[in-house]
Amino acid sequence: MYRDTPVRIPEKELRVSAERHFARAGGHGLTGKGREVFLSGGRRYRDARIQKIDIRAVVSFCDTKQESPNSVLLQHADDADSSESPEYVRLTAPVLEQYTETGIAGAYVWFLSVSGLESADVSIGGEKSCADMGNGSTGADMDDGGIVDSKVDGSTGIGREEKKFCAGSMKDFYETLWEESYLAAAVSRLKKAFAGEIPSGYCLSPQMGPGYYGMSMDEIFACGKLADPGAAGVEISEAGSMRPAAASAGIYFVLPTGAPVPDQACRSCVGDPRGCGFCLLRNKD
Secondary structure (H helix, E strand, C coil): CCCCEEEECCHHHHHHHHHHHHHHHHCCCCCHHHHHHHHHHHHHHHHCCHHHCEEEEEEEEEEEEEEECCEEEEEEHHHHHCCCCCCCEEEECHHHHHHCCCCCCEEEEEEEEEECCCCCCCCCHHHHHHHHHHHCCCCCCEECCEECCCCCCCCCCCCHHHHHHHHHHHHHHHHHHHHHHHHHHHHHHHHHHHHCCCCCCEEECCCECCCCCCCCHHHHHHHHHHCCHHHHCCEECCCCCEECCCEEEEEEEEEECCCCCCCHHHHHCCCCCCCHHHCCCCCCC
């Protein structure tokens, strides 16, 4: 059973899924040559760093006990067999009220981080995209390594300094988008692994965690007591923010099959202390 179990996920195992997410999220609204330039530049950016990409996770499985309609107590599963008094950690979220009748059978708590995609002085094909993606102009003359003729493009008026700025902006964008894409792919991989372990008659909740489904951001500290963030290369500041920027934390509750599925609007819930019964979105009809 998981308890602060470190997991290293090879980049190659997530590559296809991350590429799909990258194309879907970053290429939205782009067509034709603009989309081709964007995706080509993105692949070059990623490929230049592919050997350094490091995807790390840590997972704990916890037993659960419903304390109140909107709070649940969690403890490491192997603590249940201990002769000592079990140490519980409380998590609170309005959405838990929806599981009072079915109950919660357990929870996977995890942290994830992605590193190695930081910007560096690497030329990318997308360096002309400030002009090229927007209106289909050819921009400066380029080869596979990037800009080879820094003349001002008569159709766009973009010169040497502007192109440097555009290239830097695109590198930052590619970095962030690839990090998000690999995080999304890693979360999907973890969920698939968890779903393959739970017994027949049970299912996983939607991905929950601090900042989602009405769960306060302060609950990141509770998650940090249940799974060691350092084992995934994650640090939690006193204010509750996570480092590196490409870090994520979450919870999958184990539920009986047929348990209610929270409305999609619940995902962005900011939390009503009176409970779900007072939610205008859920009770709009």
